[in-house]
Amino acid sequence: MSTIKEQDIVDSIAEALQYISYYHPPDFIRHMAQALEDEESPSARDAITQILINSRMAALGRRPICQDTGSVNVFVKLGMGVRIESDKTLQEMIDEAIRRAYLADDNPLRASIVIDPLGSRKNSGDNTPGMLSVELVRGDLMSITVSAKGGGSENKAKFTVLEPSQSVADWVVSTVEGLGAGWCPPGILGIGVGGSADKAMLMAKEAMNEEMDMLELVRRGPSDKIEELRLEIFHRVNGLGIGAQGLGGKVTVLDVRIRSFPTHAASLPVALIPNCAATRHMHFELDGTGPAEFADPSITDWPEPILDRTTGSYRTVDLNCLSDEEISSWRCGDTLLLRGTLYTGRDAAHKRMVETLREGHAVPVDLRGKAIYYVGPVDPVGDEVIGPAGPTTATRMDRFTEEVLAGTGLKVMVGKAERGKEAIDAIARHRAAYLVAVGGAAYLVSKAVKKARRVAYDDLGMEAIYEMQVEDMPVTVAVDTRGQSIHLLGPALWRKQH
Incomplete structure (x- = not known):
């Protein structure tokens, strides 16, 4: 029998959430370097x-790897020989830890959880509640896995029930091909097979947090049926040509993790949950002797060549002097460095702008001939101008694109992932352009922001409209004025060649 104190649980989870906000797991770095x-x-x-x-x-x-510091998922395997010294529920303890971690003065994390999802969708303000899963197991240890799951990849979760004779690999490959780039590849696929609908989804979520070993598996070859399936899916998904950020390339997935469980003879439940390039998780155990301790990784874990990155192939663009001629000269795949005034706006801001335009009024910011960035930044600390500020999934803005372009004179949009046909047609019709910044590079992007101030919809918090002054912000042309899309052309090119 071991006794674990409430404070040790809270302290450990709070520290883990801070830790994973700025440290990638070493196995992820190794696979990315490869x-x-x-x-x-x-x-x-x-x-x-x-x-x-x-x-x-x-x-x-x-500071956070990604501006979307995620929804908190906590998986607890509680030994039946453990006594927790507390009058609180485990959910209450976890929420206290989340509150502390996300409101930390030296590294505040963005609160993304909204309460009343079918009604007001008001932000909870502290990223609570967390998503808790508990399993009673033998022993006198409390085993905890903590992860922060970004919305872009979580939104791509899929579930199906196949017939027992159907191929899991075929379904996974077909499904990934249709996911688009909103899950920010390259990343990890978590797959749960068997059980029931809820069991399969839980296994897929847990599988994503296992240590990556695909480099070793490729080297030595499979030793069982599960490893054979992992390798098959790995090679077939990478053969799709989707590539990093959906731009086209050889590497789309870094690892494929699979868990299985017995199921009904008439069923083959399969769950798929991707994890993005901001993969964040850690595992620790409590035995009653105090809170968990986490050692900082060695900076040598990161490959040295990345420090020599140059920007010689980038073309500098002054956002304060955008002309139709300048924008029309951009082509899919061109890499640009943005300088000048860049406004921000996500789902809530776009919804308000469209409502305002439909009422016959002008939006509160003059966007004529300007650029808007789909982002909800982290709050700044110290001398920061703004906190990590990576792009959000642009597809969610597709429904607003025609009305915003027509009603405001906006010319350039910056986000991540592909645009749908409706949005691409609107972009071509208005001779506008869509650019992509790299999802999973939020801290890097924030360093290009030299000034920032809220200028509209202050009550929306991180979804308010900011006016930012940027300098050398790297982007890639994803949809040009002709309606050509790199998210269609790039993967098609690499799928054909490789």
Whole structure:
């Protein structure tokens, strides 16, 4: 019998959440470094390079890898010989830890959880509650896995029930091909097979947090049916040509993790949950002797060549002097460095702008001939102008694109992932352009922001409209004025060649 104190649980989880906000797991860095060596697509290599540079910068600066510091998932395997010394529920303890971690003065994390999801969707303000899963096991230890799951990859979770004779690999590959780039590849696929709908989804979520070993598995070959399936899916998904950030390339997935469980003879439940380039998780155990201790990783874990990145192939663009001629000269795949005024706006801001336009009024910011960035930044600390400020998934803004372009004169949008046909048609019709910044490089992007102030919709918090002054912010042209999309052309090119 061991007795674990409430404070040790709270302290350990709070520290773990801070830790994973700025440290990638070492196994992820190793696999990303190998991906950079293997990748041949220039656009994808640039994206992977930015992710690695950002990861190192976040580790050194102890600031979030990604602006989306995620929903908190806590998996507890509680030994039946454990007594928890507390009058609180485990959920209450975990929420206290989340509150402390996300409101920390020296490294505040973005609160993304909204309460009343079917109604007001008001932000909880402290990222509570967490998503808790508990399993009673033998022993006198409390085993805890903590992860922070970003919304872009979580939104791509899929579930199906196959017939027992159908191929799991076929379904996974077909499903990943249709996911788009909103899950920020390259990343990890967590797959749960068997059980029931809820069991399969839980296994997929847990599988993502296992230590990556695909480099070793490729080297030695499979030793059982599960490893054979992992390798098959790994090679087939990478053969799709999706590449980093969906720009086209050889590396889309770094590892495939699979868990299985007995199921009904008539069923083959399969769950798929991708984890993004901001993979964040850690595991620790409590035995009653005090809180967990976490050792900082060695900075040598990051590959040295990433420090030599140059920007010689980038073209500098002055956002304060955008002309139709300038924008029309951009082509899919061009890499740009943005300078000048850049406004921000996500889902809530776009919804309000469209409502205002429909009422016959002008929006509160003059966007004529300007650029807008789909981002919800982390609050700044110290002398920071703004906290980590990576792009959010642009697809969610597709429904607003035509009305915003037509009603405001906006010319340039910056986000991540692909645009749908409706949005691409609107972009071409208005001779506008869509650019992508690298998802998973939020701290790197924030260093390009030299000034920032809220200028509209202050009550929306991180979804308010900011006016930012940027300098040398790296982006890639994803949809040009002709309606050409790199998220269609890039993967098609690499799927054909490789």
